Amino acid sequence: MRKTVFAFSALAFSTVAASSVLAQDAATSALIERGRSVAIASDCMACHRTPEGEGKPFAGGYTISSPLGPIVAPNITPSKEFGIGNWSEAQFEAAMRDGVAPRGHLYPAMPYTAYRAMSDDDLHALFVYLQKDVKPVDEAPKAQTDLPFPFNIRLSMAGWNLFFNRATPFDNALAAPAGTERGKYLVDGPAHCGACHTPRNTLMAEDASQYLGGGDVGGWHAPNITSDPVSGIGGWSDAELVTYLKNGNAVGKSQAAGPMAEAVEHSFRHMPDNDLQAIANYLKTVPAIRSEAQTAPAYEHSKAKSAGIGKLDYGIDRSPAAMVNGTSVDGEELYVSACATCHQLNGAGTQDQFYPSLTSNRATGGMTPNNLVMAVVEGVHRKTNDFTVQMPAFKDELSNAQIAAVSNYVLQRFGNASLSVSEADVVELKNGGEVPLLVKATPWLMLGGTVLAAFVLVLAAVFFWRRGKRNTLQHA
Ligand code: HEC
Ligand code: HEC
Ligand code: HEC
Known part of the structure; x- marks a missing residue:
């Protein structure tokens, strides 16, 4: 009798345990699927790939030519030695939102200023997907980031972040697939349209007053995509916008080449139609910016x-x-x-x-x-x-x-x-377009900085010399 009770309860226990494992598996696979779609909308693979492109997703090594110099996208597979396999979720969140990785501050070639806006739920799903579903690649990218002084000082990004990394993360409900602000969320957060389509100020941060008003990416120009009917996309139908994001072509208007072709190929064409529709709807509400000199689309x-x-x-x-x-x-x-x-x-x-x-x-x-x-x-x-x-x-x-x-x-x-x-x-x-003022001016700023530092040193020396003298005088 005792035995049967024991056997029975053991059976019950293992059934409960098995079904909770199953439930957990289902929950994890749902999370992984969600994380995968967040990665697609965020285009992580466009940068964190090998230079050859195919074969080892997220293994890194692809080099981005930034105005500061070439920056290599790292291995973000769950490799414990070469990737993010040992990272805690908090470390991942700090990299994605604050641009601070265990190895130091990241350069904004990694679009963390946009990813900062991602919802908590999406970031969590992304972490689970990268850790559980991506195959670890146990090798470091061959290329290394090697920027000239002073840009090689990663800590210099700390000051920049204070001013320019200020987005507020979206509420989970607004960011959800059926959320009311889904289009805005995708544009400002994961899909980081502004990283290319918003022009940058002299400190190379997106100029909020020209939001989506047209920016430069390498030699390419990412056009004005505000709702203006002349300078922007106000004259496009929603269907044209959706087709453009999906196929890279709106007949009789525009085609996607260069960086936009890459975004379409790796990211937008894999997104669900209702997300593309949400983006189109939102773009139509973006405050219009008109180039004065332009009279017709x-x-x-x-x-x-x-x-x-x-x-x-x-x-x-x-x-x-x-x-x-x-x-x-x-x-x-x-x-x-x-x-x-x-x-x-x-x-x-x-x-x-x-x-x-x-x-x-x-x-x-x-x-x-x-x-x-x-x-x-x-x-x-x-x-x-x-x-x-x-x-x-x-x-x-x-x-x-x-x-x-x-x-x-x-x-x-x-x-x-x-x-x-x-x-x-x-x-x-x-050669990648006009060199930003900040980069052009840096040698001069540094020269100025050196002169200033020398001046301060001289002043300090005079001050201490005087004090020393006064002390000696007093002692005398
Ligand atoms: C436009 C290119 C680009 C995109 C898109 C991009 N990254 Fe990055 N990412 C980079 C670069 C470049 C670096 C290295 C920056 C540096 O060296 O400071 C980086 C660094 C990182 C790091 C820090 C790794 C380390 O070892 O320090 C993580 C984590 C990361 N990215 C995750 C992601 C995820 C997840 C996505 C998609 C949501 C993503 N990135 C999308 C370019 C990109
Ligand atoms: C990596 C940089 C980059 C990102 C990210 C990016 N774009 Fe673009 N986009 C471009 C460039 C460059 C062009 C010009 C392509 C060409 O004409 O060959 C372009 C063209 C376009 C056009 C055509 C406009 C016209 O009048 O011809 C639309 C619409 C557009 N992008 C929408 C978007 C949206 C919406 C997003 C975000 C969901 C986005 N783009 C993200 C770089 C980018
Ligand atoms: C073998 C056929 C072919 C030849 C030759 C060719 N093109 Fe193209 N061109 C294309 C195709 C295909 C596209 C892209 C269509 C699409 O995206 O749907 C294109 C697109 C373009 C665009 C739009 C690019 C953008 O970013 O929106 C321009 C401008 C252009 N071609 C100019 C030229 C010029 C100038 C020449 C000669 C020096 C030329 N093409 C030669 C096939 C060709």
Whole structure:
């Protein structure tokens, strides 16, 4: 009798234990799934990958060229020695929100100023996902971050953070998939749109007064995506915005190349439609910012201009001198030989717009030629859920002078004719765009700092010398 009771209770106990393990497993897998979707929306894999791209997710080594110099994304797999396998959740939260890792302050090349806004629930799920579902990679990235003095002093970020890392984390309820502020949450938090689309001030922090008003990322320009119908996306339908985020293309308006193509490929195209819809809805409410000089949207502007464009007076010469001897700086000749097979002689693109129109396009009709030049330099490469988009890079085929010439031809004929591109502009964009004032000024600030330090030292010396003298006098 005793035995049976014992056996029975043991059975009951193990059933209860087993079902609670099952319940725990279910809860953990739900957390892991949520963490995975947070990682996707936050695009962690775009940076924390190997330089080759495929194979070892989150192993790091990919180098980001920041204005301060190249910064390497670390291994964030659960490897105990080389990754974050030994980190506590509090350490992870400090890295994600405060930009402080066990090894010291992080540079804002890691977008912690945006991730700070993530909800507690999402950060927790992200931690569980990274620790439990990602395969540890037990090796350090080959490249190392090696910034010049004084930027190599990580502690200097502490002062910067005090002023510029100030976002308030979102409430769990507002950030939840059915939350009322979901679109704003995604834009400001995980998806960190402002990291590229908000211009930076002289101290390289996002300028809140120009929120989403258009910023520069390397040589590329991330356009104004405020609700303004002329300078922003106010004239886009919600469906166009959703399609753009999903496929990287809004026909007759814009395509995603460069860093936006990467964001679409790694992140946005994997997000659920209702999240993309929430983002579109929110963008339509962002206070409008208008560039004074702009009178019509980029795509309308150039469309109107190209209305009268007929055919060139000669057909496509498929072996023109331009490409054979590589010296022509005749923009028309270059366009006909290098571009017209796809974009057509009249710039209208192909009928299905797989090769897009250059006469109705943000990249040619906007207020900066940067993306036109960068598209010619680097080409366009983007995987979408349905197809792969490729425009060849011309950096090895065309000289800087030729890239300037063909860009000017495109601007004159199909785009914003008030813009022009010089050979020096091409060189600058290839090298990552205009150097921020802070970086340009640092040698001078340091020189100033040295002079100031010397001055203080002299003053101190005089002071102590006088005091010493007075003391000696008093003693005497
Ligand atoms: C735009 C590129 C970029 C994105 C996106 C990005 N990171 Fe980072 N991350 C970096 C860089 C670069 C560093 C190293 C910064 C440094 O050396 O100061 C870093 C550092 C870190 C660290 C500190 C690691 C250590 O060993 O000190 C953690 C943790 C981290 N990132 C997690 C994440 C997670 C999780 C995500 C997605 C939510 C993410 N990062 C998205 C670029 C990025
Ligand atoms: C890593 C930098 C980066 C991030 C992050 C980023 N963008 Fe972009 N975005 C760009 C660049 C660069 C372009 C220009 C692409 C081109 O024309 O080839 C662009 C273009 C766009 C355009 C097209 C605008 C136009 O008028 O042509 C939209 C819309 C857009 N982004 C929305 C977003 C939203 C919404 C987010 C966040 C959910 C986001 N982007 C995050 C860099 C970024
Ligand atoms: C082999 C075909 C092909 C050739 C040749 C080609 N392009 Fe493209 N171009 C494309 C494709 C494909 C896209 C991207 C379409 C998309 O994203 O949906 C594109 C996009 C562009 C864009 C938009 C870039 C952006 O960031 O929004 C510009 C500008 C452009 N091309 C200019 C040129 C110029 C100038 C030349 C000649 C030097 C040229 N293309 C040659 C196929 C081509």
